[in-house]
Amino acid sequence: MMSETSPQTRTPALQPAADWQRLLRVALLGSRQAPEALPDAGLVLPEPETHPDYREKQLLLAAGTLSLIRKAGFRPAPAPALAPGAPAAAPDAEPALGPAGAQLLQQLLDGTHASLLRGFLEDLPRHQRRVPHQLLVPLLEYARPRRDVHAATAAVLGQRGRWLAAQNPAWQPIVAGSSGASDETVWETGTLSERVAFLAQLRGLNPTQARELLVATLPQEPAKNQTALLDTLSTELSTADEALLEQYLTSKNKEVRQSARLLLVRVPGSGLVERLWRRAEPLVQLKRGLLSKKLLVELPAEAWDKPWLADGIEQRDTRFAGDKAALLGQMLALLPPERWSAHWNxxxxxxxxxxxGTEWAALLLSAWAEATQLHQDQKWAIALLEWFYEQPRKQLATLPAAGIAQVLSATQLTDLVLPLLNATPHLTPEVRWLPLLHLVPAPWPERLTRRVVELLRDALSRPEQLHRIHYAASQLLEYMARVVPAAQHDLCAQPLQPLLQNVPYLHNGLARLLNALHLRQQLIEALQEPPGPG
Structure with a gap:
C-alpha cells in the first residue's frame, strides 16, 4: 500500500529535452504566473490539485525527476533497448578509483579544470584503475561529442561501461575504435569508424594483410570511405604501399587525391617526390656571386593539364594567389624542404x-612551412620559428606557428623561447616571445617555469603597469594552469601566492593556476588510493 506522503508512479510519456525547456520557462515566469501546463514527469502528488501549493510542489517534483532521467542517459525508444535474453555485463577485473579519486573525477566532469580530464583518464590504465560505476553515464555523456577523448574514455570504462555504451547508439562510437582486431567480421559489417579502427590496428600488426584488404575493397567503396581508409596507411607507411596509392592520385574525388599524395610524398624513395623535383628544381635556382647569393624564381611556363594530377598537382589551390603560382606553391609544399638544403648545401x-629577398617571398615561405609540417622536419621547424620570431618580418604576415610547433617537443621549444625571453625580459602585450611561449606543450621543463614565474613576479610587482599587461598576464596564467606539472607547485606558489592580494585584477588567474597545480597533486595521489567498492 502506498504511503500517504509518497507520490504514486505511473508510466510517463516523456520527452526529456522538450519537457525540461518547458519546465525552465514556467520556473522563470513563476509557477502561478505562467499559464503553461507543467510537464508530466510520471509521478502524481498525494495532495489534491486544489491544494494551494500543489503547482509549486509539482514543479519541484518534475524538476527532480527530469534531472535524474537526464543524468541517467535516458533515450526515448519505440522498443526496449535490450533484446530478450541479452547477456549481462561481464564482471570488471580492474579495481575502481577510490572515493577521493571518484570525487575528483566528478569535479573534472562538472567543468572544474576540465582541461585536466583527458590526462587523468590516460593515467588510469597505467595504474590498472577504471571509472567507478556511478560515473559511467556522466563520463559517456561528456565524451560523446568530444572525439579527442574517445580513446581515453574507452580504455577506462571496464566491462560494465563497455556493455553500457553498447546499449546507446550515441555512445557506441566511443568504444568502436577500441574493439579488438581479431574479429574480422567488423571489416565486413561494421560502421565506417569501426572499420577504420580495425584497419588501423591491423596495420600495426600485419601491414601486408591490411594493404591487401584495401586493394580488394577500395574500388567498391564510396569516396568518403576511400579517404578515411587510405589515411590508415600512415601507420607503417612503406614503399610497398606506393603502387596502391599511385592509383588514387587521379581519382575523380579531390579529397581522395589529396589523401593519396600526402601519403605518397612521405614514402621512402617516393617516385612522386622525384617527379615533383624534376618539375620544381628548374623553377627555383640559386645564383652564386663572388660575395652574395640570390634565389631566382620562375613560374611554370605551361598551363595546367590533366597529366599534372598524376604528379599530385591540382589545377587550383586557394593557398596561393594566381593559377601558375598555385602550381609552384603546391610542388614546394609537397617536396621535403631538406631536399633544397641538401641541393644547395x-x-x-x-x-x-x-x-x-625575392618577390615570391610569401609563396616560398608559406610553401616551405607547409612542407615542414607534412614531413615533420624538426630541423626546418626550429629554423622557421627562430627566423620568424627573432625579429619582425614584413614579408610574411602570418606563419602556421601552431602546426610547426607540433613537430617539436617541449624541450626543443623551450630551447627556442628562452633565449628570446632573456633577450627581452619584460612582459608586455607586444613582446615577440609571448605567442611562441603559448605553443610550448605540457609538461613545461622546470627551467622554463622558473624563468616565466620570475618575469611574472617582476611584472605584477609594478602596479603602474598592471593595466597594460592585464590581458596578456591573464592569458599566460590560464595557459600555465594547463601545462605546468604538479611537481612544480611550490616553484609557482612561493613567489606568486604573496601577490594574490596585491593584484586584484589578476586574483582569479593566479588562484586558478595554483588551484590547478594543487588539483594535479591530488589526482596523482588518487591513483595510489585504495580501490573503492564495486
Whole structure:
C-alpha cells in the first residue's frame, strides 16, 4: 500500500529535452504566473490539485525527476533497448578509483579544470584503475561529442561501461575504435569508424594483410570511405604501399587525391617526390656571386593539364594567389624542404633569408612551412620559428606557428623561447616571445617555469603597469594552469601566492593556476588510493 506522503508512479510519456525547456520557462515566469501546463514527469502528488501549493510542489517534483532521467542517459525508444535474453555485463577485473579519486573525477566532469580530464583518464590504465560505476553515464555523456577523448574514455570504462555504451547508439562510437582486431567480421559489417579502427590496428600488426584488404575493397567503396581508409596507411607507411596509392592520385574525388599524395610524398624513395623535383628544381635556382647569393624564381611556363594530377598537382589551390603560382606553391609544399638544403648545401635559415629577398617571398615561405609540417622536419621547424620570431618580418604576415610547433617537443621549444625571453625580459602585450611561449606543450621543463614565474613576479610587482599587461598576464596564467606539472607547485606558489592580494585584477588567474597545480597533486595521489567498492 502506498504511503500517504509518497507520490504514486505511473508510466510517463516523456520527452526529456522538450519537457525540461518547458519546465525552465514556467520556473522563470513563476509557477502561478505562467499559464503553461507543467510537464508530466510520471509521478502524481498525494495532495489534491486544489491544494494551494500543489503547482509549486509539482514543479519541484518534475524538476527532480527530469534531472535524474537526464543524468541517467535516458533515450526515448519505440522498443526496449535490450533484446530478450541479452547477456549481462561481464564482471570488471580492474579495481575502481577510490572515493577521493571518484570525487575528483566528478569535479573534472562538472567543468572544474576540465582541461585536466583527458590526462587523468590516460593515467588510469597505467595504474590498472577504471571509472567507478556511478560515473559511467556522466563520463559517456561528456565524451560523446568530444572525439579527442574517445580513446581515453574507452580504455577506462571496464566491462560494465563497455556493455553500457553498447546499449546507446550515441555512445557506441566511443568504444568502436577500441574493439579488438581479431574479429574480422567488423571489416565486413561494421560502421565506417569501426572499420577504420580495425584497419588501423591491423596495420600495426600485419601491414601486408591490411594493404591487401584495401586493394580488394577500395574500388567498391564510396569516396568518403576511400579517404578515411587510405589515411590508415600512415601507420607503417612503406614503399610497398606506393603502387596502391599511385592509383588514387587521379581519382575523380579531390579529397581522395589529396589523401593519396600526402601519403605518397612521405614514402621512402617516393617516385612522386622525384617527379615533383624534376618539375620544381628548374623553377627555383640559386645564383652564386663572388660575395652574395640570390634565389631566382620562375613560374611554370605551361598551363595546367590533366597529366599534372598524376604528379599530385591540382589545377587550383586557394593557398596561393594566381593559377601558375598555385602550381609552384603546391610542388614546394609537397617536396621535403631538406631536399633544397641538401641541393644547395645551405642551412634552412640561410634559405629563408634568401627567400625573403625575392618577390615570391610569401609563396616560398608559406610553401616551405607547409612542407615542414607534412614531413615533420624538426630541423626546418626550429629554423622557421627562430627566423620568424627573432625579429619582425614584413614579408610574411602570418606563419602556421601552431602546426610547426607540433613537430617539436617541449624541450626543443623551450630551447627556442628562452633565449628570446632573456633577450627581452619584460612582459608586455607586444613582446615577440609571448605567442611562441603559448605553443610550448605540457609538461613545461622546470627551467622554463622558473624563468616565466620570475618575469611574472617582476611584472605584477609594478602596479603602474598592471593595466597594460592585464590581458596578456591573464592569458599566460590560464595557459600555465594547463601545462605546468604538479611537481612544480611550490616553484609557482612561493613567489606568486604573496601577490594574490596585491593584484586584484589578476586574483582569479593566479588562484586558478595554483588551484590547478594543487588539483594535479591530488589526482596523482588518487591513483595510489585504495580501490573503492564495486
Amino acid at each position: 645551405l642551412s634552412p635559415v640561410k634559405l629563408l633569408d634568401l627567400a625573403a
